[in-house]
Amino acid sequence: MSNKTLRIAGVTRTFPGRGKAGPTLALQPTDMTAAPGEFIAILGPSGCGKSTLLRIVAGLDQPTAGSVTLDGAPVTAPGADRGMVFQSYTLFPWLTVAQNIRFGLQERGVPEAEQQAIAARFIARTGLKGFENHWPRQLSGGMQQRCALARALANDPEILLLDEPFGALDHQTRELMQELLLEIWEADRKTVLFVTHDIDEAIFLAKRVVVMSARPGRIKADVPIPLPYPRDWTMKTSAEFGALKARLMGEIREEVRKAAAAA
Amino acid sequence: MKPLVPVPAAARVILGVGFFAMFVGVWAAVTYSGYVPPLFLASPGQALLSGWSLLTEYGFLGDIAVTIWRVVGGFVIAAACGVPLGLLMGTFKPVEAFFEPFVSFARYLPASAFIPLLILWVGIGETQKLSLIFIGSFFQIVIMVSVIAGGTRMDLVEAAYTLGAKSRGVLRRVILPASAPLVMETLRLVLGWAWTYVIVAELIGASSGIGHMIMDSQRLLDTGQMIFGIVVIGLIGLATDFLFKALNRWLFPWAAL
Numbered sequence: 243m244s245n246k247t248l249r250i251a252g253v254t255r256t257f258p259g260r261g262k263a264g265p266t267l268a269l270q271p272t273d274m275t276a277a278p279g280e281f282i283a284i285l286g287p288s289g290c291g292k293s294t295l296l297r298i299v300a301g302l303d304q305p306t307a308g309s310v311t312l313d314g315a316p317v318t319a320p321g322a323d324r325g326m327v328f329q330s331y332t333l334f335p336w337l338t339v340a341q342n343i344r345f346g347l348q349e350r351g352v353p354e355a356e357q358q359a360i361a362a363r364f365i366a367r368t369g370l371k372g373f374e375n376h377w378p379r380q381l382s383g384g385m386q387q388r389c390a391l392a393r394a395l396a397n398d399p400e401i402l403l404l405d406e407p408f409g410a411l412d413h414q415t416r417e418l419m420q421e422l423l424l425e426i427w428e429a430d431r432k433t434v435l436f437v438t439h440d441i442d443e444a445i446f447l448a449k450r451v452v453v454m455s456a457r458p459g460r461i462k463a464d465v466p467i468p469l470p471y472p473r474d475w476t477m478k479t480s481a482e483f484g485a486l487k488a489r490l491m492g493e494i495r496e497e498v499r500k501a502a503a504a505a
Numbered sequence: 506m507k508p509l510v511p512v513p514a515a516a517r518v519i520l521g522v523g524f525f526a527m528f529v530g531v532w533a534a535v536t537y538s539g540y541v542p543p544l545f546l547a548s549p550g551q552a553l554l555s556g557w558s559l560l561t562e563y564g565f566l567g568d569i570a571v572t573i574w575r576v577v578g579g580f581v582i583a584a585a586c587g588v589p590l591g592l593l594m595g596t597f598k599p600v601e602a603f604f605e606p607f608v609s610f611a612r613y614l615p616a617s618a619f620i621p622l623l624i625l626w627v628g629i630g631e632t633q634k635l636s637l638i639f640i641g642s643f644f645q646i647v648i649m650v651s652v653i654a655g656g657t658r659m660d661l662v663e664a665a666y667t668l669g670a671k672s673r674g675v676l677r678r679v680i681l682p683a684s685a686p687l688v689m690e691t692l693r694l695v696l697g698w699a700w701t702y703v704i705v706a707e708l709i710g711a712s713s714g715i716g717h718m719i720m721d722s723q724r725l726l727d728t729g730q731m732i733f734g735i736v737v738i739g740l741i742g743l744a745t746d747f748l749f750k751a752l753n754r755w756l757f758p759w760a761a762l
Contacts, residue, residue, distance in 0.1 A: 302663050302666065319666075321667075325668070328664065332660045334679065337759075345668050346668035346670075350669050379759065393668065397669060
């Protein structure tokens with residue numbers, strides 16, 4: 243269970259120009275607050291700055307202006323309190339599944355026996371039993387992302403940052419992964435920021451969907467998703483789900499069209 | 506033949522051995538037929554006979570041992586200094602900015618041109634041989650290792666940061682293991698170059714070693730011995746190559762196909 247509040251205040255990001263091209267404004271001043279344990283999906287067309295926003299929260303990128311705070315403490319660098327899963331497969335290829343999951347624990351000097359116990363727990367929870375000693379290259383894409391999720395969770399972060407973690411997976415695997423993530427979130431209630439461009443995914447998972455505009459990105463709409471938890475896949479065909487989807491599709495289509503016109 | 510389609514294992518061995526056989530066949534044909542006189546090129550049989558007498562009568566095994574010792578010695582010193590410096594340069598950009606221009610300049614200095622200076626500075630003993638191999642290998646290792654370390658996947662580095670790693674952890678637990686297989690490949694390559702430097706060093710001012718033997722044989726116009734010496738170097742190179750590859754497979758099972 244997370245108990246810290248994440249505040250994003252006036253966060254702006256401008257990328258410096260190269261050669262004759264002027265600087266690019268990627269993110270307009272953005273404000274957002276995530277209550278402890280909230281599951282927020284950040285939905286937007288490609289290139290809208292949603293990943294940039296997530297990277298700033300992670301501390302991997304610095305805002306040009308504005309600030310990110312976690313219970314008042316400013317975020318300036320990456321840290322174990324904000325775990326992240328990337329779209330690309332980022333398991334360390336030279337470590338086995340179990341060693342990958344223990345990476346953060348080792349960095350923090352957690353005692354060996356405790357590392358083993360924590361790793362075993364998350365291996366079980368992500369359905370990787372029997373694959374502890376496999377190399378990442380021996381795993382399917384879905385298993386690699388499950389392991390990456392386990393690796394981030396093993397650190398017991400305050401906030402889980404997910405940057406299109408299922409973007410490279412096939413549709414069926416993706417749906418299974420969404421259910422797994424929901425199951426974990428429903429049990430742990432960690433604050434989650436989930437970046438995606440998939441409307442169904444955003445509605446199915448999140449308590450709140452933040453829609454971003456085309457570049458330069460800004461928050462265009464903040465849509466609560468009143469579907470009750472625990473959720474299961476049958477909800478995807480409900481009338482309520484359909485109505486939410488219609489609304490979000492309208493918001494997004496307009497932005498995608500603008501992005502296409504700008505390109 | 507189709508582009509990039511792999512060849513079966515058996516066929517690969519046959520093809521590889523086939524070229525060796527063809528090479529020796531052409532050599533035999535031009536020498537035994539008298540097309541090339543023995544003064545310029547000994548026949549395969551003559552080379553083997555010369556080799557046998559070198560080994561049994563002239564203690565050639567001792568020369569081989571001395572040369573291997575020099576190559577390995579100079580190479581290990583160069584690698585022990587070059588790999589850490591290269592890793593630091595690739596990882597920390599100010600370190601790179603400091604060393605890179607000089608290293609890029611130094612690696613174009615022809616190592617063999619240092620022989621007269623080295624003789625002046627350290628004499629004609631072992632230090633001169635080791636120094637020459639060091640000069641020839643060190644700068645190449647530094648530059649190649651720094652490029653490898655600098656090419657570490659940024660997403661892996663970022664993943665490590667989000668897991669709580671700091672600079673030290675990233676260097677030790679990401680950049681180092683990520684670079685290791687390619688660094689070993691680099692060392693395998695540079696070891697081959699080290700072999701050319703040791704022979705050059707032994708051609709001038711040496712009283713033992715394979716290069717020294719080749720020099721001696723020239724005075725006697727014994728092309729058989731010269732060729733045998735050259736072939737021995739080739740065979741040792743081939744053997745170390747196999748060793749390196751086996752070592753890499755053993756050290757980096759995660760990278761194997």
